[in-house]
Amino acid sequence: MYKSKKKSYGIIIIIYYCIYCLGLFLAGILYQKGFTFGINIIYCSLFVVGVLIALIKDRNIYNLGFGKEKLQINLIISLLIVVITFIVIWVFSALTFNKLLKQMLYYFFYIAAIEEILFRGLIQNYLFGFKLNKYMIFIIGALLFSFMHIPFQMFVHNNVSLHYLVEALPNLIETFIAHFVYCFIAYKRKDITISIALHYAYNFLGVII
Secondary structure, three states, X not given: OOOOOOHHHHHHHHHHHHHXXXXXXXXXXXXXXXXXXXXXHHHHHHHHHHHHHHHHHHOOOHHHOOOOOOHHHHHHHHHHHHHHHHHHHHHHOOOOHHHHHHHHHHHHHHHHHHHHHHHHHHHHHHHHHOOOOHHHXXXXXXXHXXXXXXXXXXXXXXXXXXXXXXXXXXXXHHHHHHHHHHHHHHHHHOOOHHHHHHHHHHHHHHHHO
């Protein structure tokens, strides 16, 4: 995880990130027009393209954030986080078990897993193609993760303007810090599995409770 790479990796990921943000902007336009199905197609397509980039260039899933070194214990810890989070929410939420289960699957797979694979996995790994100080590379990754939320969310909040940057500043700072936390965990555990579980827990708890 997070080792020096050839410059081509950095160039590829910047191009991909630009396409990703453009896709989210288009998804925002569709959201404003009520085309939910189109949003899902764009979002999933962007994810598939990201995964294909790693599979074609690396022919493995290591740069997507998955490793074998500590996988067993990582999976056990992740499962505990997922289960405990769900139980806590089930106890305090007024939603039925079935609705909570659907919400859990949504926040785990559609939000946490996809964002962790793309940003703590693919993008942060590929940024090491630039010959910069490693801390600067992590800062760049954090900035990319933070600003990724703007193109779509400005439509959700019905504020498609530069003023939205000021409105969203607390959330941008929060996601900036979160990136470092998740990267640190992924680096120490040699895998993003626990990061996915924590990302899911943080988002799920924040919205439901």
